[in-house]
Amino acid sequence: MDIRDLDRRAGAVLGEVVMQVRPEQLWYPTPCPDWTVRGLLRHLVSENEGFAAAATHGSAPVQTWTGGRLGDHPAGAYRRSNVKVADAFADGGALDRLMEVREFGSFPRRVALTFHQLDCVVHAWDLARAIDVPYEPPADLVGPALALARRIPDTEASRGPGAAFERGVKVSGEATDFEILLALLGRDPAWVSPLD
Template identity: 45%
Template sequence: MDLREPNRAVLRLHEKLVSTVSTADLERPTPCAEWDLGALLRHLVSENHAFAEAATHGKATDWEGGRLGDDPHRALADSIAAVTSAFDGDGMLDREIAVRDFGTFPGTVVVGMHLVDSVVHGWDLARALGQPYEPDAGAVDAALRFMEGVPDDPDGRGPDGPFDKVVPMPQDAPPLHRLLGLTGRSPDWAAGPR
């Protein structure tokens, strides 16, 4: 299944969510305990540019270099344009691509990795901003299927891993909640009073 269009749809939600963010909002807490909104946005900008470089050249030289400048929305929008353009490149889905120090994967898997990041961090953005979040059901289902294939390895989870420890969810929980649980998030997270 080609996950590029579901990924684009979720990234459009990111742009919409961040369209009114000002530098005054950057200290808002997020469900990512170690990141405020500014750090989360820098992470997204960094990842989008790095995935774009990796999709184009087979690997990225910098996974942490994202900058927001004085216009967080523009920085995010530019990074989204870069990654969606790179993912649409000829032969990208069949190319072998290095992702961080996780290994080298076919382009189809790399898009799946980015989709999981996009769906989950979209929820993080919405929660931090107190906005509703309703990503495309197909995108959520695809991201959930992808995460169900990721081992629940204690050595790869926690502060030094790409995901936190799994938060158990009932099997009949909504797909987005099950996805959040697999990435170590509680769907009940709220920012609390400011």
Template identity: 50%
Template structure:
């Protein structure tokens, strides 16, 4: 699997829905219980910056994963962070480098190929979080959905839950559409709908 190319697809998918976020969406609750839309967008920007730093051997400090600033142009801030992480992920030997992932655990690190896979599934599913909150379409390609399902299926159950990098799995029928199975694997309820403002 060409993980770097697929990750660029995930970033583009998320960017397309982020570009549709309006000022009056920023205070809406999202499927990510801890975040309003503002918090979710800030997380997306922060994660891009954190993964970019980690690709370059500077991912240990928590601050590089939490300093994302959306300013007055959330879509522009997202695109700048997406460009930053895409550039970092394209560097020579990045797939073999050790990425520090302090959100998973202090001192925790994985090879770049695995870290980029984590990034990919995060952005495919966060694209849904944004889309379902604002009533926009979420249409990952079949190739991207298949790749994300493979990666999500490898995330262990240990360490999932509140405050962790990944939520606990939700059950869905075996014949559920692939997108629904992906959402459930990463702790989403595919039937989630935004509540009243």
């Protein structure tokens, strides 16, 4: 399947969760230790703008990757930034062209888009869990994300505070593929908000 189609679907599924955020929930904690719901939404918009700019120009300044603005309508800011990603990757013939992804290095655009797809699938869970709404990603979105997550190094040098991911956590042998994906990226699938 075309990674662009998978990514568009993952972005849309995440968008459905974003649309459910109420203003009073913006300061709720999330499974991402450094972010409230507002901080996570800002990260999502920033990442979309970074991926879009890097796909278009080959790289993007740090400020683009971190400077997303939510304004008074976070859902609208997310939607607009997500459209930018789809537009930037629409030229399918250029998916092998290299682009720089933040501090992670340069990758073919199709690989970079797989990173983005993984972010959408996992951050939708982060957000859904924070605001206590149901979220069950389609299996065909989980598969590619899980394959990529298994390749991300899990060392003290590459994981932990200030890094993109926390250290992996253990799950039972009966864990679903999605629970394994969450655990590989440092999330406890049983996380519940301290507000509950």
